[in-house]
Amino acid sequence: MEMIFTNGPDSEVYLDAVKWRLRQRGLNLGVQDRKGYTPLHLAVQSRRLEVVNLILSHPLANVNCKDKDGNTPVWLSTYSPCDEIAVISVDFIGGRGGLEAPSKSLHHAATRLNTILLRRLLAMPGIAESLRCSHSPISVTAYHGYVNAIACLLRMEGVEINGSGLIDPPICRAVAHGHLDVVRLLVQQGARLNVNESTVATHDTALCIAARGGDLEMVRELLRHGQIDINLRNQWFEDPLMLATYTLLFEETPGSSKG
Numbered sequence: 340m341e342m343i344f345t346n347g348p349d350s351e352v353y354l355d356a357v358k359w360r361l362r363q364r365g366l367n368l369g370v371q372d373r374k375g376y377t378p379l380h381l382a383v384q385s386r387r388l389e390v391v392n393l394i395l396s397h398p399l400a401n402v403n404c405k406d407k408d409g410n411t412p413v414w415l416s417t418y419s420p421c422d423e424i425a426v427i428s429v430d431f432i433g434g435r436g437g438l439e440a441p442s443k444s445l446h447h448a449a450t451r452l453n454t455i456l457l458r459r460l461l462a463m464p465g466i467a468e469s470l471r472c473s474h475s476p477i478s479v480t481a482y483h484g485y486v487n488a489i490a491c492l493l494r495m496e497g498v499e500i501n502g503s504g505l506i507d508p509p510i511c512r513a514v515a516h517g518h519l520d521v522v523r524l525l526v527q528q529g530a531r532l533n534v535n536e537s538t539v540a541t542h543d544t545a546l547c548i549a550a551r552g553g554d555l556e557m558v559r560e561l562l563r564h565g566q567i568d569i570n571l572r573n574q575w576f577e578d579p580l581m582l583a584t585y586t587l588l589f590e591e592t593p594g595s596s597k598g
Contacts (some may be wrong), residue, residue: 361393368399514545517557549573
């Protein structure tokens with residue numbers, strides 16, 4: 340029954356058929372196919388902007404319905420290259436209530452460098468609370484080393500660049516994965532960045548991580564931050580100098596190996 344919302348040519352006759360179906364009494368917009376897709380999922384996936392608009396205009400439209408993989412139409416829209424559909428979906432949420440798992444949509448928007456969508460998602464009520472126990476857009480892009488996305492996010496108000504308490508701080512994730520350009524951008528934020536934050540499991544600061552890895556350029560970049568504390572220790576009471584010394588001794592010991 341839901342196939343009328345996605346099949347057919349892009350024509351007035353086809354759109355009239357969709358409008359007619361949406362006016363029928365007893366219409367179930369939550370009907371799902373074998374993948375768990377609703378008509379809205381299918382319309383988003385097939386990038387039919389007009390059909391998405393028509394479904395969202397229906398009082399029973401639900402953007403938080405999930406397929407068998409747990410993905411909502413909004414999630415699919417932010418993953419899709421069709422920016423217009425993503426923006427319409429997010430704007431619809433702003434008028435009707437909350438969005439489930441908005442952090443996933445933020446991640447897609449950030450990695451695709453979709454600044455319009457990012458601004459709309461970040462302006463949604465309750466977005467900060469939803470990100471508290473999840474990876475922030477900065478965290479995701481720092482992990483992957485998406486320099487352009489980081490630069491875009493840093494220009495936006497309200498984007499948190501520090502850790503959440505349950506997830507390793509973005510600065511630590513960037514250092515751990517060797518993304519020097521990302522670290523440089525974060526360090527340039529000055530007091531906005533808590534450069535002395537540590538990882539959740541081992542309490543290593545970004546400087547500890549860089550020192551342990553013997554990454555001199557990374558260490559130099561971190562030391563440019565005016566509030567860096569070189570004496571902070573991890574859970575084994577090792578400070579950056581000790582870690583750098585261990586690394587140097589290990590590398591210089593004849594026949595040593597990392598087995």
